[in-house]
Amino acid sequence: MVPPKSSQSGGDVQGSPLTEVIFGFVIIACLYIGREVLVPIALAVLMSFVLAPPVRLLQGWRVPRSLAVVFVAVFAFSAIFSLGGLMVVEVNKLASDLPRYQSTLREKIQSLRGATAVTGTLERASEILQELNRELNSPKRGAPASAALTPPGGASTESIQVEIAKPTSSALQTVGAVITALVSPLATGGIVVIFVILILAQRQDLRSRLVRLAGSRDIQRTTAAFDDAAQRLSRLFLTQVALNAGFGLVVGAGLWIIGVPSAPLWGMLAMIFRFVPYIGPLISAIFPLILAAAAATGWAMVLWTAVLFLIVETIAGQIIEPLAYGHSSGLSPIAVVTSATFWTWLWGPIGLILATPLTICLVVLGRHVERLAFLTVMLGDQPALMPAELLYQRMLARDPVEASEQARMFLKERSLLAYYEEVLLEGLKLAAADAERGLLDPDRTLLIRDAVAEIVDDLSDHKGDPEPAHEAAIEARESARADKAEEAARELAQRGRTGRLALCIPGLGLIDEALALIVTQLLERSGVGARAEEFGVLSKSRVSSLDTTDVGLICLCYIETPTPAQIHYAVRRLRRRAPAAIVLIALLGRTTAIDDDEVMHALVKLDLVKASLRATVERILEIAPSFSKHED
Structure with a gap:
């Protein structure tokens, strides 16, 4: 019997994550097993990102691509190999001077026997120098050794010197040992050089092949993605290499001025280790500090070395890097x-x-x-979540405090209306969408309404509405309507808010009640007397108790999606309670399903706003003087 199709599809869906996990482990295993080949290739790819801008620059000067690639590669690898040779020279020089530094450090240890903590630190530093000396002089360990032998029975007291000598190596064996030691780094360097030249020379062909693999059906989008990624990475890596090279140069020059031995070596290591995040500069400072303590009789060199690393890293990390490629x-x-x-x-x-x-x-x-x-x-x-998504998640998690803190951070740069429009209203739209799909139970809906009420109350004392440059540009494009709204707001403010009230009523549920609270606060901040009602006030049992005294405008607030019949029903009930009031319907949720003509049919003294929260508030401010003057 053939199983149902739904079961088969469910099995496929459940099996695909397991397949992806297995595939991920296979990739990691391949990276580990093939590291001898993949490491040089990775180095070559990263170097090609760094060297691509100079190649393009030379091509812009009418230099043929092949010649530009050869010139840039020769220059780059000549600099790298020269620095490597300089490091070898400095290491050999350091190896010859280490015994003298050890004796200086021992003298400091003897003079500081009373200070236990300092002595322990210096003894560990001395051990590090001894270990480094043994490693650097390891080829000399084959020196002849002697031993004293005593004849059996112990009758003789004379010792016999026995010399144990290694057999003399032939010239061929010596050459073979040297070649064996050099073959691995030379092979790695050769692979890197070859791949860098090939990647730079065949860049366009490689890009075409990657576009083909990624998807030739949408060549424009794929090409734009590859170009964007290549430019971002090239700019980032080139900037990082330049900054780290400058860091190493300044550190090396500073150590040379201070007098720390092998200053060029530590400058190059500082450049390399700065590619390691967070702890790289700290690691690069350890050996210079130890040598500073060992090379000088006093402590001034150690202090100056520590100050040098602290100042240079602070300037590079906190000032130069943010200016170069952001924070x-x-x-x-x-x-x-x-x-x-x-x-x-x-x-x-x-x-x-x-x-x-x-x-x-x-x-x-x-x-x-x-x-x-x-x-x-x-x-x-x-951020993993957009501000509106984060707000909705915090409200569901019963954490309005963090939501209020998010609002405070937003209001440092934007206006209160912008926060309500772009964050809080969008979060309520997410809640309304979940409610319409049946994913939001009544308890959680009540929780969201309460959270919005707490946020609105917490922001009631917010002072000022800063408008950044880009928001000011938006305001300039709508200057006519904004000026009219501001004039109406000033007129009502001069009247001391003695005009008739604006009544904000939720349309369908608790989420709409949250919107009514927001609109009410924005109107009050603009100088219009406003009051918000609770959800259910239009029900048959409660509509008769609705207080419409001194109400000149009623705003029906909808985030959830109503039907035209529901809107007509609410408007008819409001007409019976306040026949002279202007009714404004604010549809701020999914409005595509609402037909304007069907809503407006047979309804008089009715405004319909479907644009935004800003448009709703501005429309009420435009209408407000009319019902305020009616009272006069």
């Missing part, structure tokens, strides 16, 4: 730490240095590839 690299702090841990576990120390650039590549890729969008959500620094 963030595009990664959340937890993503930076997680990526550093993951790539270090996967590829070792080189993975720690490449962690941030590789993760940035994944985040940019997730912005343009739909199936990888989860990478941007998990690792990016953009």
Whole structure:
């Protein structure tokens, strides 16, 4: 018997996440097993992002692409290999001077025996220097050793010197040992050089192939995505390399001025370690501080070294970097730490240095590839929820305090009306959509109404409505209507709010009651006397008790979607209670299903607003002088 189709589809849906998890583990295993090949390729790809702008610059000067690629690659790798040679020279020089630094550090330890904490720190520093000395001089460990042998029986007291000598290595064996030690770094460097040149030379062909793989049906969108990603990454990596190189140059020059031994070596290491987020500068400062303590008899060199790293890192991290490429690299702090841990576990120390650039590549890729969008959500620094979604989630979680704090942060740059329009009203629309789908029970709906009431009450004492430049531009385009509304508001304010009231009545439910509270507060802040009623006031049992004394305008507030029949029913009941009042219907939810002609048919003295909360308030302010003057 063939099982139902629904069961089959359900099994497929349940199996797909498991398949994706298995596929993810397979990718991680391949990255780990193939790290000897993938690490050079990753280095080459990142270097190609850095070198692509200089190649394009030379092409703009009419230099052929092949010649531009060769020139840029030769210049870049010559600089890299020169720095590597300088590091080797400095390491050899440091190895020859380490015994002298150890003796200086021992003298400091002896002079500070009374200070336990300082002595312990210096002893650990001395141990580090001894270990470093052993590592740097490890090729000399094959020196001849001697031992004293005593004949059996112990009769003789004379010791016999026995020399244990290693067999002399032939020239061929020596050359083989040297080649074996150099083959791995040379192979890695060669792979990087070849791939960088190929990627730069075949950039357009590689892009075309990637476009074909990503989807040739929408070439325009795919090409735009690749160009955007390439430009973002090139600009980011080139800026980061320039800043880190400048950081290393300043640190190296500063250490040289202070007198710290092997200053060029520590400057280059500072540049490299600064690619490691958060702890990179701290790691790069450890050895210079130890050598400063070992090289000088006093403590001034140590203090100046610490001050140098502190000042340079503060200026670079807090001033220069935000000006160069913003306050963030595009990664959340937890993503930076997680990526550093993951790539270090996967590829070792080189993975720690490449962690941030590789993760940035994944985040940019997730912005343009739909199936990888989860990478941007998990690792990016953009909020996971939009402000309206976050507000709705906080209201459902019974946390109006955080919602109020969110409003306070928003109001530092925007107006209260903008917050109600763009955040609170949009959050209520999400609630209304869930309610219409039957996903919001009455208790949660009441919870949302209460949360909105608390937020509105908390913002009642808000002073001032700052308008940034872009919002001011919007206001300028609507200057005619805005000026008219402001004149009406000033007129009512001069009257001391003695005009007749505006009554805000919810249309269908508690969510509409929340909207009525918002409109009421905005009208009161504009100088119009207003009052909000509770949901259910238009019911047969309660409409007779509705107080319409001194009411000149009634605003029916809808976020939930009413039918024309429901609107007609509410308007007829209001006409019987307040026949002289102007009725304004504010449809601020999903209004596409409402036919204006059908709503307005056979209804007099009726206004219909479907645009926005701002338009609703402005329309009431325009009408307000008419019913205020009617009283006079």
